[in-house]
Amino acid sequence: MAIAAIPAAVSAEEMRTLGAARREYGERSQFERSARLFPPASSTPMTGASRSPLQDQFGIITPSALHFERHHSGVPTIDPATHELAIHGLVERPQRFTMSLLKRLPSVSRIHFIECGGNAGREHRGNSGATVQQSHGLVSCSEWTGVRLSTLLREVGLKPAARWVLAEGADASRHARSIPLAKALEDVLVAYGQNGEALRPEQGYPLRLLVPGWEGNVSVKWLHRLHVIDQPMMTRDEAASYTDLMPDGKARAFSFEMESxxxxxxxxxxxxxxxxxxxxxxxxxxxxxxxxxxxxxxxxxxxxxxxxxxxxxxxxxxxxxxxxxxxxxxxxxxxxxxxxxxxxxxxxxxxxxxxxxxxxxxxxxxxxxxxxxxxxxxxxxxxxxx
Amino acid sequence: MAIAAIPAAVSAEEMRTLGAARREYGERSQFERSARLFPPASSTPMTGASRSPLQDQFGIITPSALHFERHHSGVPTIDPATHELAIHGLVERPQRFTMSLLKRLPSVSRIHFIECGGNAGREHRGNSGATVQQSHGLVSCSEWTGVRLSTLLREVGLKPAARWVLAEGADASRHARSIPLAKALEDVLVAYGQNGEALRPEQGYPLRLLVPGWEGNVSVKWLHRLHVIDQPMMTRDEAASYTDLMPDGKARAFSFEMESxxxxxxxxxxxxxxxxxxxxxxxxxxxxxxxxxxxxxxxxxxxxxxxxxxxxxxxxxxxxxxxxxxxxxxxxxxxxxxxxxxxxxxxxxxxxxxxxxxxxxxxxxxxxxxxxxxxxxxxxxxxxxx
Missing domain, CATH: 2.60.40.650 (Immunoglobulin-like)
Incomplete structure (x- = not known):
């Protein structure tokens, strides 16, 4: 088979036409249609979940524009110039951290997945006909950048009775979860960066907790408060929800780790x-x-x-x-x-x-x-x- | 210092207001202004370079929307459904590869920087007053996914005289560079994925060469042709340009590697x-x-x-x-x-x-x-x- 030097798909006219101009902030090609998935006919479109198109993803980095989302009262609009993180409770020096103060502190970057605890939750019924996006789309992976929570807790000084940290978001639902101190000191981040730029709004702009390997809802988004306490707070989302009902009628609570x-x-x-x-x-x-x-x-x-x-x-x-x-x-x-x-x-x-x-x-x-x-x-x- | 449980920046009204709704393809926060930089008053805005805001980047992944660009005749619009890669010349079985055929082949993902050979080129004059974006913004780093060029060359079968591969883009300038066969077989990719989704238009949608570690212009974008040859083609961009003039009046050519x-x-x-x-x-x-x-x-x-x-x-x-x-x-x-x-x-x-x-x-x-x-x-x- 002989092949002409110039592939057939290119016309002489195209060869003489300059392409599109430069843009300050790029967009994807008009031919790309990959999209997050959510029920279109919701009466409360502000809240719920959207699922990432895993079938279209290459490599391990989920594009931020296609990262799954889950929230209980929509995506708040937060001005980083006025946003603060308060740390109080069983600490020696309660403090409010502005975003610019947080960015002066030693930072780290880590590539981690986040998975909703409910991901693929209906698949126990067997043949669902669901695509991978429909069944498994509540998981994504990004490069996150921020400050170790251990660094912040050292700044404020833990009191001896400290055992848990309540993290609360600035969304209208005030989503909140209690995290054991051992995990908080191990590898939890207070993150402001995602895939090289600021967090996207759906992922907690301008600040979120990032609790590696644990069910997604403990990685509290729009983070504005850390309350150091001596026992878990038993918030709605760790008592009434995000528990695992077992056949004997008891429920597992605080089942944080996402397994392989x-x-x-x-x-x-x-x-x-x-x-x-x-x-x-x-x-x-x-x-x-x-x-x-x-x-x-x-x-x-x-x-x-x-x-x-x-x-x-x-x-x-x-x-x-x-x-x-x-x-x-x-x-x-x-x-x-x-x-x-x-x-x-x-x-x-x-x-x-x-x-x-x-x-x-x-x-x-x-x-x-x-x-x-x-x-x-x-x-x-x-x-x-x- | 005592801290109230609810941070001061949040009003009671905000607490009762649902946030923004879900979106199929997300966007960054309205408060984020980081942008690629290029001279605004160009008479040919289609062509030239834009520089990545390195001062705003977190971690190692450059957001695709902020990846630097460099092209000689603008960004072509290419329909992936009709795009083909032709491989011809000193090969046993010349072949055209559609995008869907390329995606059936064994793929790899690699995190690599791309740097324009001219990056920071004016800094030898010393104190320029340039910001890091102005002087060094022609470098970015992504997770690239595609097929090893060695896989494609094995598919078509190299003839014994094969020594170089000419790569040509489908932009109006028909940008083309010759690459030694040893490098082509070592670690060069024919890439269709960037940071988890399809290449962005400015980075070669739907297909580009990715020549790790070498000056950016050999990573030919909008790739539509590979011509296997026995000596370099001496194209415009390896003879008249992208050479390094030395004090004795001679010029270094084919100085591919970007040094530390x-x-x-x-x-x-x-x-x-x-x-x-x-x-x-x-x-x-x-x-x-x-x-x-x-x-x-x-x-x-x-x-x-x-x-x-x-x-x-x-x-x-x-x-x-x-x-x-x-x-x-x-x-x-x-x-x-x-x-x-x-x-x-x-x-x-x-x-x-x-x-x-x-x-x-x-x-x-x-x-x-x-x-x-x-x-x-x-x-x-x-x-x-x-």
Whole structure:
């Protein structure tokens, strides 16, 4: 096959036309349509969740414009020039920190995922037909920059009775969660940067807590207050909600850690595989306990497994991209992934989770559901959840 | 100091008001004004360069909307549904690759900087008064996803005489550069992803070459053709331009590698330090030869040096964020940084570069200038280039 030096798709006219001009703040191409997903017909469009299009994501960084969101009373508009973080309670020197004071303090940058505790919560029911965005879109990963919470707590001085830190947001719901002091001193950040620029409004502009590896709602957004206390505050979102009902009628509370999870994002539900032959199976794995150590992929519904390649650098409590080349023979196939983290914990099957926690009634799903998700490819190349 | 439970900045009215609604594709806060910089009064606004606001960047990922740009005939509008990459010349099986075919092939993601060969090129003249954006804004860093060029060249099969690969863009200037085959097979990518989504138009949508560590203009954008050849093509941009004139009247050509560099971004030119006391000195270091091994910072104009902390992970041919806490005593100070990469190469002073390469006349600057940049802080806290 001979190929002309100039590809056919380019006309002589195009070759003589200057392109678009420079812009102060760029936008994506007019041909890109990837979007966050939320029910369009809500009577309270200010509040709820939007889900990230994981099927369209490359690599491990979620574009800030497509990061999932979850809030209980909409996205507040906060002027950073007047915003303050108050730290009070069981501390020696209560203090208000302006944004400019926070930015003088020693900072760190960390790539971490955030996952809503309710992500994939309805998947315990089995075949839902949900795309990966519909079922798993409440997780995203960014490079966060800010001050260690331990630095701030050293500034104000902890009193001996200090055991927990209540973090409160400046949104209308005053969303608040209690965090054990050990975690607060370990790796929690008070973050003002996301993917190289200021936090996006939906992610807490101008200031948020970032609690690596824990259910998303403890990473309190629009952070304006830290109250150091001696026991958890038992706020609405740690007593009435974000608990895990067990079959015996008791509920687990303060189940903070997001356990090892993974999902294949390509090919995935709703997509069409165009013809047999080689293609790349790709997906995301993550664990709130540390680094992903291994991801296995099955193309026969879990009977046999092959080890996927993990994209370096593999970072703790961050998305890990896995990939496996696969030759589709045009027959029915069932693709599924399974992750193992550095603690040795292996992602369970749906059946194992249901055996432990039972089925849940009503429209809501489980919190902390991390079962494997199988995708079926039909002979026509259609991909669906099974 | 007592602190009320509810910070003063929040009114009772705000507490009862729902915030903004969800959006399919998010935008930054209305309070954020960081922007790419370019001369406003250009008679050809389609073409030229825009510079990234390094002074506002957190961490190592440059927001795609603020990535620097450089092009010779504007940003073309390309429909990915019809775009093709042709590979021809000294190959066994010339082939056109559609975007969907490229996305079936094995992919990788890599965090790499891209730097224009002309970045900071006028700084050899010394005190310019330029901010870090004005002098150093032609460098940015992203997570890139795509196919290894070696994978594509294996698909088409190289003939024995193959030595170079000409890469050509689909912009009106048909920007083209010749790349030695050894580099093409080493770590070059044909990239379609940037920071988790499709390339931005200014960075080559829908397809670009990514030549890690080499001067930016070889990472050909809007890539539509790879011509495998036996010697360099001597295109305009490797013969008449992007060469380095030496004092003896000869010019270095094909000086691809960007050498180890660094610059302090905060505090930096044009900024105001608000009062004495502790603050964080922070900046970016990078090397086209591999990993940054060490960054030293001086606050007395280079007489004494302290080692800065490097933010992990330190990645090859990527931005490395460095930080050093410093207590400003309110006196005049001169801040400067110096990087060393894993090859042992140490960033030179301006004086050493001028001694080797002389001074350049005319409005243009050097290519491959990587001298240290000192910032003076006055007693009033004003920061300027010296």
């Amino acid at each position: 999870n993974s999902v294949i994002t390509s090919p995935s539900g709703g997509q069409q595989v165009e013809g047999r032959g080689w293609l790349e199976i790709s997906g995301l794995a993550w664990s709130g306990r540390g680094r992903i150590e291994q991801v296995d992929v099955s193309t026969d519904g879990g009977r046999t497994w092959r080890q996927a390649e993990l994209q370096a650098p593999v970072l703790s409590k961050a998305f890990t991209r896995f990939r496996l080349p696969w030759r589709w023979d045009g027959q029915e196939a069932v693709l599924v992934s399974r992750s193992r983290d550095e603690t040795g914990y292996v992602q369970p099957t749906r059946e194992a989770i249901v055996a432990a926690r039972g089925m849940k009634e009503g429209p809501d799903g489980f919190n902390h559901y991390n079962g494997m998700k199988p995708w079926k490819i039909t002979r026509e190349g259609m991909v669906t959840h099974v | 560099n660094s610059v302090i971004t905060s505090p930096s030119g044009g900024q105001q330090v608000e009062g004495r006391g502790w603050l964080e000195i922070s900046g970016l270091a990078w090397s086209g030869r591999g990993r940054i091994e060490q960054v030293d910072v001086s606050t007395d104009g280079g007489r004494t040096w302290r080692q800065a902390e490097l933010q992990a992970p330190v990645l090859s041919k990527a931005f490395t964020r460095f930080r050093l806490p410093w207590r400003w005593d309110g006196q005049e100070a001169v801040l400067v940084s110096r990087s060393r990469d894993e090859t042992g190469y140490v960033q030179p002073t301006r004086e050493a570069i001028v001694a080797a390469r002389g001074m350049k006349e005319g409005p243009d600057g050097f290519n491959h200038y990587n001298g240290m940049k000192p910032w003076k802080i006055t007693r009033e806290g004003m920061v300027t280039h010296v």
